[in-house]
Amino acid sequence: MTSSKIKDSGKMARCITCKNGRFMQWMENPVIAYCNILRERFVAECDRQCKFYTPTTSESKEIIHYDHYEDDNNF
Numbered sequence: 001m002t003s004s005k006i007k008d009s010g011k012m013a014r015c016i017t018c019k020n021g022r023f024m025q026w027m028e029n030p031v032i033a034y035c036n037i038l039r040e041r042f043v044a045e046c047d048r049q050c051k052f053y054t055p056t057t058s059e060s061k062e063i064i065h066y067d068h069y070e071d072d073n074n075f
Contacts, residue, residue, distance in 0.1 A: 010049045010050045010051030010052070010053060011049065011050070011051075011053060012047050012048070012049055013047070013048065013049075013050050013053035014044065014045055014046065014047060014048075015033035015035065015042050015043075015044045015045075015046075015048070015050075016031065016033065016044040016045050016061060017055060017056055018033070018035075018050070018052075018053050018054055018055065018056060019054050019055065019056040019057070019058070020035055020036045020037050020052060020053075020054055021033035021034060021035055021036065021044065021061075022034045022036065022064075023044055023061050023062065023063040023064065024063065024064045024065075024066065025063050025064070025065050025066070026065075026066045026067075026068075026069060027066075027067065030043050030044070030045065031043075031044040031045060031063055032044060035052070037052045038052065
């Protein structure tokens with residue numbers, strides 16, 4: 001990967017601290033972030049490069065909890 005592509009891919013961040021995400025969790029699995037910008041899902045607490053990362057100003061995030069896998073139609 002060239003250095004220009006690395007610069008364009010954004011800074012290292014976690015979706016759980018980004019205001020562009022909505023969060024969900026099934027049973028005891030990791031929290032998943034649905035990115036409102038990219039319209040994709042990511043593991044919320046993993047480090048990743050993102051040029052759309054915007055730190056949240058909220059102290060706490062709402063996490064929607066599901067007890068089975070059929071309830072994810074809202075994302």
